[in-house]
Amino acid sequence: MQFDFEFDFEHWRTLAEEEPARYFAERKALIDRFIASAPASMAPDLMQLQGLIDHSRAEAGTPQIAVQQMMGMLGDYLAALAGQMRELQQHSLALAAIQSRAD
Template sequence: MSYPQLEHFDFDEWMALAHSDPDAFEKQRKRVIDAAIAQAPQHMQTRLHALQWRIDMERSRASNPLSACIRLSNMMWKMVYGNKGLMAAIGDLTDSTHLPRHSADVIAFVRR
């Protein structure tokens, strides 16, 4: 999957835009994110928009960029290790108590 807006991502250019024109930076950032979500399968787009909304809300609650980074990092770790997180889901899938139990009669084969 390719994202045309990020094929030639230039960090210095984005940083200069953020410093010189924060509103233009935010508009471009939103365009790139929306384009990435639009390229995802249709059935995932609603969930991706909801996740982006949560990310934007965490950023808006932060008092500075470092605080936003820490808040987003904590959010990510909760999604991995928290209650009903990724690791819990993997554990549920691999836990042998959740696997169906089968029984069978073993038939001995006699050599001729």
């Protein structure tokens, strides 16, 4: 299933300002639809990530602090991914060396 979404910033801004309860309900429904559109094997990770985001937003106090915290989390995840990629590259090179000796 493909997730089809066009973001109308003004709609969401107005909704958040004028009808906060409806904003949060629609936001949750949108996030739930997005997670449901992903492969089922990804759903637990996506739900966990969304929980971390929601927790950070609630604890931050201001939107600016929340964004800073989320960017820090993103940086941590990217650093971990880069480390895994380097490790895979090292294993790949070692396997290639073994293969070339076998030939």
